[in-house]
Amino acid sequence: MNANTQDTPSYQIYCRMTHEAAALERLCQVVRIRGFRIAKMTMESSGEALNIALTLEGSRPIGMLQSQLEKLQTVVAVVLDNELAEKRDIA
Amino acid sequence: MNGAQHILEAFRRHHIDTVFGYPGGCIMPLYDALVDDVGVEHVLCRHEQACALAADGYARASGKVGVCIATSGPGATNLITGVANAHRDSVPMLVITGQVPSALIGTDAFQETDVLGMTLGIVKHSYLVEDAADLPGIMEEAFRLAASGRPGPVWIDIPKDIQLAEIDTRGISGPSAEPEAPVDISEALAMLRSARQPLLYSGGGVSLANAEEAFRAFAESSGLPAVATLKGLGNTGPSHPGDLGMLGMHGSRAANRAVEECDLLLVIGARLDDRATGRLDGFAPNARMIHIDADAAELNKLRQADIALRGELNSTLAAFTQAMEAQPLDIEQWQHQCRTWHTTGGFHAADNEDPYAPIIGPAFISQLSRITPDDTVIACDVGQHQMWVAQHYRFASPRHHLTSGGLGTMGFGLPAAIGAQFADRSSTVINVTGDGSFMMNAQELATIRRYNLPVKLIILDNQCLGMVRQQQELFYSNRESQIDLDDNPDFLTMAKAFGIHALHINRNDQIRRGIETLLAYQGPMLLHVAIAREENVWPIVKPGASNTDIIDESQRKRTANKEHMA
Numbered sequence: 121m122n123a124n125t126q127d128t129p130s131y132q133i134y135c136r137m138t139h140e141a142a143a144l145e146r147l148c149q150v151v152r153i154r155g156f157r158i159a160k161m162t163m164e165s166s167g168e169a170l171n172i173a174l175t176l177e178g179s180r181p182i183g184m185l186q187s188q189l190e191k192l193q194t195v196v197a198v199v200l201d202n203e204l205a206e207k208r209d210i211a
Numbered sequence: 212m213n214g215a216q217h218i219l220e221a222f223r224r225h226h227i228d229t230v231f232g233y234p235g236g237c238i239m240p241l242y243d244a245l246v247d248d249v250g251v252e253h254v255l256c257r258h259e260q261a262c263a264l265a266a267d268g269y270a271r272a273s274g275k276v277g278v279c280i281a282t283s284g285p286g287a288t289n290l291i292t293g294v295a296n297a298h299r300d301s302v303p304m305l306v307i308t309g310q311v312p313s314a315l316i317g318t319d320a321f322q323e324t325d326v327l328g329m330t331l332g333i334v335k336h337s338y339l340v341e342d343a344a345d346l347p348g349i350m351e352e353a354f355r356l357a358a359s360g361r362p363g364p365v366w367i368d369i370p371k372d373i374q375l376a377e378i379d380t381r382g383i384s385g386p387s388a389e390p391e392a393p394v395d396i397s398e399a400l401a402m403l404r405s406a407r408q409p410l411l412y413s414g415g416g417v418s419l420a421n422a423e424e425a426f427r428a429f430a431e432s433s434g435l436p437a438v439a440t441l442k443g444l445g446n447t448g449p450s451h452p453g454d455l456g457m458l459g460m461h462g463s464r465a466a467n468r469a470v471e472e473c474d475l476l477l478v479i480g481a482r483l484d485d486r487a488t489g490r491l492d493g494f495a496p497n498a499r500m501i502h503i504d505a506d507a508a509e510l511n512k513l514r515q516a517d518i519a520l521r522g523e524l525n526s527t528l529a530a531f532t533q534a535m536e537a538q539p540l541d542i543e544q545w546q547h548q549c550r551t552w553h554t555t556g557g558f559h560a561a562d563n564e565d566p567y568a569p570i571i572g573p574a575f576i577s578q579l580s581r582i583t584p585d586d587t588v589i590a591c592d593v594g595q596h597q598m599w600v601a602q603h604y605r606f607a608s609p610r611h612h613l614t615s616g617g618l619g620t621m622g623f624g625l626p627a628a629i630g631a632q633f634a635d636r637s638s639t640v641i642n643v644t645g646d647g648s649f650m651m652n653a654q655e656l657a658t659i660r661r662y663n664l665p666v667k668l669i670i671l672d673n674q675c676l677g678m679v680r681q682q683q684e685l686f687y688s689n690r691e692s693q694i695d696l697d698d699n700p701d702f703l704t705m706a707k708a709f710g711i712h713a714l715h716i717n718r719n720d721q722i723r724r725g726i727e728t729l730l731a732y733q734g735p736m737l738l739h740v741a742i743a744r745e746e747n748v749w750p751i752v753k754p755g756a757s758n759t760d761i762i763d764e765s766q767r768k769r770t771a772n773k774e775h776m777a
C-alpha cells in the first residue's frame with residue numbers, strides 16, 4: 121500500500137557505518153521498523169567505512185530514529201540535516 | 212588450536228560453565244571439541260527453542276551470560292523464538308550456530324539459511340565469521356556486548372570450515388569497558404524534593420544492571436511509595452512498606468490509582484511498555500517525570516521526560532540514597548494515602564474456607580507464596596497463571612521471578628526453570644505453568660530426567676487457553692474460538708512416562724498438602740492442579756484503554772458456567 125506522502129515530514133540524515141556484513145540491511149531494517157520510508161539513499165564506501173545519505177519520510181519523531189540507529193554496533197555516527205545546518209550557522 | 216576449540220576456550224575464559232545446545236551437521240566440529248574435557252558442561256535439551264530459553268533462564272537467574280548452540284538451517288530457525296524472547300527482555304545471551312562451509316554460502320546448500328539476515332531484528336548484534344583470524348576478536352567483543360550497557364543476545368554464525376581452521380590466539384585481550392562518567396542528579400533531586408506525591412516506578416532494568424541492592428537502599432532511604440512492572444517485581448524486596456505491587460493492565464487498583472494521583476513519577480530501569488502504561492495520554496496525567504535508564508533510546512521514546520538521565524544505575528542510585536540519608540523526604544501524608552489504597556485496593560486473594568470447594572488460581576498462588584522458602588525461583592509460562600503469580604506471589608528479589616515479559620512466550624517456563632536450576636543446583640525452582648503453555652515445551656521433561664534436576668512443576672489446568680478465553684469473554688461477546696483443551700493428555704501418566712513423579716489435586720483442602728509434598732520431594736515432581744475453567748484475572752484494563760478504565764469482577768457481564776468447573 122502506498123502511503124500518502126503529501127503531508128508526511130521528510131528528513132535528511134547522514135550515517136557513517138563500519139563496512140561489515142549486513143551493515144546496510146541493519147540500517148534499512150531499523151528505519152523501516154521505526155516507522156520511516158526511504159525516499160532516497162546514496163552510499164559511498166571509503167576504506168573501512170560506509171557513508172550513507174538518506175532522505176526519509178515519516179510522521180514519528182526523527183530523534184527517536186536517530187537514537188535507535190546510534191545503538192547499532194556498526195554505526196559510527198548519525199547526523200540530522202538540521203544539526204548540520206545548525207553547525208554551519210554557528211560556524 | 213582450531214576454531215571450535217577456541218570457542219570452548221573462550222567460554223572458559225569468560226567463566227561460562229554451562230551451555231545449552233543441540234548438535235547437527237554444520238556444528239559437528241564444535242561437538243567434536245566438546246568430547247574432550249573442556250571444563251564446560253553441555254546440556255542437551257530436546258529442542259533448540261528450549262536450548263535458547265534455558266540459556267535465557269540461566270542468565271536471568273545467575274546474572275551471567277547464557278549460551279546456546281545449534282546447527283545451521285532448522286537448528287538456527289528453531290532458536291529464533293528463544294533469542295527473540297531474550298532480546299525483548301534484554302537478557303545477556305551468546306548464540307553460536309554452525310553455518311555451511313564458506314564456499315557453499317549462497318548456493319542453497321543443504322541446511323543453509325541466511326541466519327544473519329533472518330535474525331537482524333532480534334539481536335543486539337550479530338556476526339557471520341568470514342575469516343578464521345577474526346574469530347578470537349569476535350568472541351571477545353560478543354561477550355562484552357551481550358553483557359554491557361543494555362544487555363541482549365549476540366549471535367555468531369560460524370561456517371564449518373572456520374570451526375576447523377587453525378586459529379592464532381596469541382595476544383587475545385578483550386577491550387576493557389570504559390568506566391562511565393557519573394550522572395549529575397542535582398536537578399532531579401531538586402524536582403524530587405519539590406514533589407508532594409512522588410512515586411517510584413521500576414522495571415527489569417534494575418536487575419539487568421545488577422543494581423538490586425542499590426535500588427533497595429534508595430527505596431528504603433526515600434520511603435517512596437513504589438509500583439513495579441512485571442519484570443520489576445521483587446525490586447523493593449519482600450517488605451518495603453510502600454510497595455504497591457504491579458501496575459498496568461493486570462495491575463492492582465492501588466498501583467494504578469497511585470500513578471494517576473502522583474505529581475512526580477521517578478521511572479527507573481523501565482521502558483513505559485503499553486501493558487504497564489495503558490493509553491499513554493491517560494497515564495500519570497498529573498505528574499512530571501524523571502526517567503533514568505541505561506539505554507538512551509528509551510528516554511523520551513514514548514513520553515517526554517522532564518528530566519532524562521542516561522547512566523549506570525548503581526552509582527546513580529547510590530548518589531540518590533546519599534542525598535536521602537542526609538535529608539529525608541517529607542511525604543508522610545502521601546505515604547499514608549498510598550498505604551490506605553493498598554489495603555483497600557491491593558492484591559489480597561481470599562482463602563476459601565470450604566474444604567471441598569474447587570481450587571481457584573489466585574488463592575492457590577497466594578498459598579504457594581506463603582509456603583515456599585524466600586529464595587525460591589518461580590519460572591512462569593504465559594497466560595492467566597502468569598498474571599496470578601505476578602499479582603499474588605511476593606518476590607524477595609527480581610531474580611526469583613523468571614517471566615517472559617516483552618515477548619510473552621508460551622513454553623518459556625519449563626526450559627527457563629531448567630536453566631535456573633543449572634545456575635544454582637541447590638535452589639528450589641518451580642515452573643508454574645498452564646495446560647496450554649506446558650505442552651509447548653513438554654519434551655523438556657526428558658531433559659529434567661536426564662540430568663536428574665529437582666525442578667518442580669505446577670500445572671494450573673483450566674482445560675483451556677485461559678487468557679484468550681478471558682479476552683474472548685470480555686471483549687468478543689463471549690464467542691469462544693479455538694481455546695478448548697479438554698482433550699489434554701493425562702498429565703500424570705505423561706510425567707510418569709518420563710520417569711517423573713506426579714500428584715493430582717482438585718480441592719481446596721488439598722492445596723497445602725500438595726505444595727508441601729512437592730517441596731519435600733527430593734527429585735523432580737509435577738503437581739497437577741485442576742482449577743475452575745471460568746476464573747478470570749482481575750482487574751483488567753482493555754488493551755488500548757486508559758489504566759483508569761479498570762474492569763473488575765463486579766462488572767463481569769455473565770456468571771461463570773458452573774458446569775465447566777473442574
Ligand SMILES: Cc1ncc(C[n+]2csc(CCOP(=O)(O)OP(=O)(O)O)c2C)c(N)n1
Nearest residue numbers: 594595596619621645646647648676677678
Ligand atoms: C507461543 C505463543 N503462542 C500464543 C500466545 C498467545 N497466548 C497468550 S496467553 C495464551 C493462553 C495460555 O494458556 P495456558 O498456558 O493454558 O494458560 P492460562 O491462560 O490458561 O493460565 C495464548 C494462546 C503466546 N503468548 N505465545
